[in-house]
Structures are given as structure tokens and as C-alpha cells.
Amino acid sequence: MRPNGPPSEARRQALLKLAAGTAAFTVAGCGRSDDPHGALDFWAMGREAEVVAELLPVFHSRHPDIRVHVQQLPWTAAHEKLLTAYAGDSLPDLCQLGNTWLPELSALDALEPLDAAVASAGIARDDYFAGILDTNVMRTPGGDRLFGLPWYVDTRVLFYRSDLLRAAGHPQPPQSWAEWLTAMRAVRQLGAGKIYGALLPLNEPDPLYALALQQGALLADNDTRGAFSQAPFRRALGFYAGVFRDGLAPAMSASQISNVWDEFGRGLFAFYVSGPWNIGEFRRRLPRERQGDWATAPLPGPDGPGFSTAGGSSLVIFKRSPRKAAAWRLVEYLSEPATMQRFHALTGNLPPRRSAWRTAALATDAPSQAFARQLERVRAAPKIPEWERIFQAMQLTAERVVARNQDIAEATTQLDAWVDALLEKRRWLRTRAQAGDGRR
Amino acid sequence: MTRTGVVGWALAAPALAVIAVFFALPVVMGLALSLTDFDLYGLSDLSTVRLVGLDNYLRLLQAPPFWQALANTLYFVAVGVPVSIGLSLGTALLLNARVAKWQGFFRTALFAPVVTTVVAVAVIWRYLLHTRYGLINQALSAIGIDPVDWLGDPHWSMPAIILFAAWKNFGYNMVILLAALQAIPGELYESARVDGAGPLRQFTDLTFPLLTPTLVMVGIMTLAGYFQLFAEPYVMTQGGPLRSTVSVLYFMYEEGFRWWNLGYASAVAFLLFLIVFAVSAGLLRFDRDPAGSR
Numbered sequence: 001m002r003p004n005g006p007p008s009e010a011r012r013q014a015l016l017k018l019a020a021g022t023a024a025f026t027v028a029g030c031g032r033s034d035d036p037h038g039a040l041d042f043w044a045m046g047r048e049a050e051v052v053a054e055l056l057p058v059f060h061s062r063h064p065d066i067r068v069h070v071q072q073l074p075w076t077a078a079h080e081k082l083l084t085a086y087a088g089d090s091l092p093d094l095c096q097l098g099n100t101w102l103p104e105l106s107a108l109d110a111l112e113p114l115d116a117a118v119a120s121a122g123i124a125r126d127d128y129f130a131g132i133l134d135t136n137v138m139r140t141p142g143g144d145r146l147f148g149l150p151w152y153v154d155t156r157v158l159f160y161r162s163d164l165l166r167a168a169g170h171p172q173p174p175q176s177w178a179e180w181l182t183a184m185r186a187v188r189q190l191g192a193g194k195i196y197g198a199l200l201p202l203n204e205p206d207p208l209y210a211l212a213l214q215q216g217a218l219l220a221d222n223d224t225r226g227a228f229s230q231a232p233f234r235r236a237l238g239f240y241a242g243v244f245r246d247g248l249a250p251a252m253s254a255s256q257i258s259n260v261w262d263e264f265g266r267g268l269f270a271f272y273v274s275g276p277w278n279i280g281e282f283r284r285r286l287p288r289e290r291q292g293d294w295a296t297a298p299l300p301g302p303d304g305p306g307f308s309t310a311g312g313s314s315l316v317i318f319k320r321s322p323r324k325a326a327a328w329r330l331v332e333y334l335s336e337p338a339t340m341q342r343f344h345a346l347t348g349n350l351p352p353r354r355s356a357w358r359t360a361a362l363a364t365d366a367p368s369q370a371f372a373r374q375l376e377r378v379r380a381a382p383k384i385p386e387w388e389r390i391f392q393a394m395q396l397t398a399e400r401v402v403a404r405n406q407d408i409a410e411a412t413t414q415l416d417a418w419v420d421a422l423l424e425k426r427r428w429l430r431t432r433a434q435a436g437d438g439r440r
Numbered sequence: 441m442t443r444t445g446v447v448g449w450a451l452a453a454p455a456l457a458v459i460a461v462f463f464a465l466p467v468v469m470g471l472a473l474s475l476t477d478f479d480l481y482g483l484s485d486l487s488t489v490r491l492v493g494l495d496n497y498l499r500l501l502q503a504p505p506f507w508q509a510l511a512n513t514l515y516f517v518a519v520g521v522p523v524s525i526g527l528s529l530g531t532a533l534l535l536n537a538r539v540a541k542w543q544g545f546f547r548t549a550l551f552a553p554v555v556t557t558v559v560a561v562a563v564i565w566r567y568l569l570h571t572r573y574g575l576i577n578q579a580l581s582a583i584g585i586d587p588v589d590w591l592g593d594p595h596w597s598m599p600a601i602i603l604f605a606a607w608k609n610f611g612y613n614m615v616i617l618l619a620a621l622q623a624i625p626g627e628l629y630e631s632a633r634v635d636g637a638g639p640l641r642q643f644t645d646l647t648f649p650l651l652t653p654t655l656v657m658v659g660i661m662t663l664a665g666y667f668q669l670f671a672e673p674y675v676m677t678q679g680g681p682l683r684s685t686v687s688v689l690y691f692m693y694e695e696g697f698r699w700w701n702l703g704y705a706s707a708v709a710f711l712l713f714l715i716v717f718a719v720s721a722g723l724l725r726f727d728r729d730p731a732g733s734r
Contacts, residue, residue, distance in 0.1 A: 083697065086483070087483060107480065107481065107484065108484040109484055203682075253681075428490075429488060432488075
């Protein structure tokens, strides 16, 4: 190939910036500096990392002595990066952490407890949605400790086509599983088989998981064994598989639906279980004439309004950081209701503090209000490092039941055997800890 | 020891030391690690690491995800290696043909993909393979073939990866085969022509037998390389869709660095080593007795 002539000025500038960035990265990569007054290293992920820079000027004007260096991690590589950084002792001072990753890093004893700092800063813990805050509380030998402050929340609610539901004779969104089933059947009848009741992509574990946590615990024996073959999960899986068996939902994975918003707008399905980011997506992607035809509602439960998942990201401070006081100042600033409101305006991320919801953008926004109601009823996932794997395996089991007609009893027994084998180390650790206590 | 022996060892010592420190030691440590259950808990507290003997290997042999990864890898090797070497041989023969013009230019152009970075080129290939806007699907639609969801359909994801890998690697083998072709003395072809052998006969009875040692060498190198498939699925598909592009090495990476089961992941690495070793040894035997019993 022929070189494309001399580089333009813009390109030269870009190359210079790139070179400078690489150099800065190399220097930063040479291990954390131990200077207690050095710049704060803050790792954030995806879109949040881009947006947080816009929140920092106010922080700098309040704390001119603290410099912040934001490093952006892609979500797909963040988990590996955090673990390797721990192994190589090059973790940053503070980090945005998906709250399902907290158990792992607290098992590694990498996180700084925040109880004292929260108390002395006068942050009211009960201002946070209880289920969300709970995902940051871990059991330690010295008692329960708070290892992170929620930054934004994520949960699953129903997105539905209000016009289809009205036409099918159900003007109100369903509150219980039975009502939900009736509504889905009515919609199916209305469309003469062309409209599905719901879209539950077979590769997404969250909808089934939300239904399951409404029924009871998924792990037994102090989180050291699976409880998937017991009645609560079997009921949830039975309901989930039944929706597919009765033809109320298409047995498809997300990649087979090329564009969820198009299909929703076209009326392929009436219900969709999804999270807060889709409020913005629906507004952006549905045609204008459809904007009045969709709404959100809290998830139906077995016999009335149900619980849902407690997701989102937290802000954590690492134990080995030499700049914990400064890092806390930043966490404190980002946790102020006013900052959270600006953050919501910039990203659409929902705030975890009730006081931050007292703004017109959230309090009078109907789709967001369903989330506000749901957030009062969310439950934390089991707090063990292995949960993410179990979560994925659960969905593979469900996929086998739905797509290949495996018997529910057989499938869940197999899943439990796999989970028990996976958690063998936890049982051994517990026995060892108990033996250690006995000797003392 | 004789004087020359001492001198010999002294001269070899620097190289041996490097091999010992950077190859032998890590291999022994990896083998040792594969006999333990080193995991996330072990990372924070070494006293929780247990010696488990061959447990990791036994568990691995009973794990369906491992067998799926092995099957995916064998698919990639079984199709990818012949396609890749066939492409190399074909282009080498074309470049070696007496009528070929601008040989130097084509040799460089065809070798160019080898010196590019996998990650950068994979990103470009993702554009080429894009279902709606990709050049490949546009070319297909021009001859009336419906668009193929290359990286989203579990049936097409592996062929797409094979296509990419073959394109990326064929130039390397092409250069080696071209050198071997040029080393065949021209007189042999002259006498073959005098004996009345046509181009096909010249290839099957003259070029191919003389090329066999090089082909076996190229085969072993490609095989060993293709068994270690990782960067392509890592960049292009992340193992999906439906785990159809999870290779053994990708499986090892996930176990080791995503879930941090380093003991288990080391066992995967050793099993892969044994497989590659066995297959290469089989090919080498073929080299010693190239034409079978003939």
C-alpha cells in the first residue's frame, strides 16, 4: 500500500495527544505512587467514565488541593483488570464497581469499610433504598460492614404497550403472576396469534432471576449449596417455562431479535422486562406516534406486587490506597443528592437516594416513577464471589428446559449438583474456620 | 570432563540459563499449579490452597464446556489448517509460475496480512463482516445471495473466524513454500517434460513429493498455531454466539483470568499441550515415512 501523503495538522495533533496519553499511561502503569498528596486514581467504566469528568469542576473548586485522574475501563474487560490489578498490587484509590462484584473484592479483603466515614459525614443510611444499600454490606469476622456507597441503581420492571393492553381489556398493568398470565393470553388472542404476550430473551438471566428471588432463597446452607431443586425456584422456573410452553413468549435469544425497539413499536409483543436505560432508548428509538403507547410498571409478584433485582454500581475505596481521605471526599461529593441529580440528567442513571428523587425530572416522570416504586422492593443477590457464574448457569438450565424440553425436576437437580461442586471450597473454608474457632 | 566439554557448556550456558528461567521454570510451576486448587480465595490467603492431585484433570474430562471448547477448536483446526495451507500452496505455485509478472509486488502484497496486528485487523474484519453494511454481504447480495449474519449466527461464526485466520496467516507459509519451490532444480522439470509429463503429472509426481518435507514442517507449525486459537474470538465474538467460538485457550482464559481458577486453568493448558504434542508427533512420523508403504 502507498502511504497517504504527509499527515495533516489535525492528524499530527491527534498523534501527539495519543503519544502523550501513552506516556502518561505507562508512567501510571508503573505501580501506584505512594505520595499521599498525589492525584487520585479513579477507575470508572463505560459511559459513566466519560460523564464523570463533567461533574469534577465543582469538586475541584471545592477541593483545589485534590487532583483526580479518571481512567476509563471497558465493561467487558473491567473484571479481569480489577483482579489482575489486585494480584499485581496496582489497584487505584477508588473505583466504580458493579455491586455484584463487591462480594469478590471484599472476599479478597481489598476494600475499605466505609461505616465510620458515612456516620461522621452525617449521611443518612435510610435515605438509600434499603435493598440497594444492602448489596454493599458484607459479613466480616468483625460484624457487618459497609464496603461501598451506591452510585446509581439498576433493577428490572415491566415495559408494556398500554394501547395493546387497553384493547385487550386490561387497562391496568398486572400486579400478580395470575393477572400477568391473563393479560398475556388476552393480548395473544387480540392479535390472533400474531402478537406475543411478552419478550423474554432466552439468553438474559435477569427476568427469570427476578421471578425466582420473589419466591425465596436460591442458595441454602449459608450460601454453600444450591437450592434450585427446591420448591421456590421450581415454582419460578415453572411459571417462566410455562409462558414459553403456552406460546405467550417466543423462544428466542436477544441476537435473534435484531432490534427490540422496532419490534416493540411494531407490536410483536406487549410486555418486556428491562432496566432503566431503556427509558431513554424507548424515547429515542420509538416513533413519535408511538410515544403515548408505552408505559412501565413494577414487576408482578406471585400474589401481588413483587420484588425485583438490586443492581447498579457503587463507589468503593481500596484498602491499600495511601489517599483514602481524599478519595472519601470524592465519594462524598458524588453521593450528594444534587450531584446525583446532575448525573441523572447527564446519563439517565437512576439515583439510589430517595432525597435525590425529589426533582421534577424524576418525581413527575411517569416511566421513572415505576422504578421508584420498584426500588422500594428489591432484594440483593447472594453475596458470594461465585454468584455471577451460578447466575449464568441458572439461565443455561432454563434455556435447556424451554428450548429442549428438559424436565424441570431433572434440570434443577443437575444444576444443584453443579452448584454444590462449585461451592465445595466455601464449605471447606467454613469447616476450617469453625475448627479454628474450636481450638481457640 | 574434557576441556572442550567445559568450553562447550560455558558457551551454551547463557542460552540454557535463559531457557531454564523463562521456559522450564514456568512450565514446572504451571504443572505444579495444575495440581492445586488455586483460586480467588487462594489469591487473598495462600493457606487456603490445597493439593488436589489429578482432580482438576478428572473434573475437566467430565466438563461439557471443555469438550465443547475442544470440539470448536478441532473444527477450527480441521478446516482452517487445510484451507490455510491450500491457499498458501496455491499462491506459491502461482507466484512460482514462469508466466507470473510483478512477482516481487505480489509476494509483498500477499505477505502483508502476516505483519499486521491481529487486533487492529480483526476490528476491520468486523466491519467487513457486518450483516447490513459489510462489504462481504454486499458482494454476496450482488450475486443474489441473502445476507449472512456472520458473527451473530452460531453456524456462521466459526467459518467467519476461519476465513479471517486463513487470510491473516497464509502469507507466511506461502513464502516458505515459495522458497522450497524455487529450490527444486529446473533440470528435473526439463527431463520430466522430455519424458512426456504434462503440468498435472509434473505437480503430482515431481513438485509434490519434493515439497513434502516442507509441507509437513509448515503443517506442524500451522497446526500448533491454530490449536492455540485465542485472539480472533476474543476480539471478534467474545466466544459467542452461544459459545460457538469458545476455543480451548479462550476457555482457559475465562477460567483463569475471569473466574480466577488458576489451578483449573493450568490443567487446561497442560491438556492442550499434550494434545498439540501428540498431533505434532503423529505428523512427524508421517514425515519420516512420507509416502506410507509406497
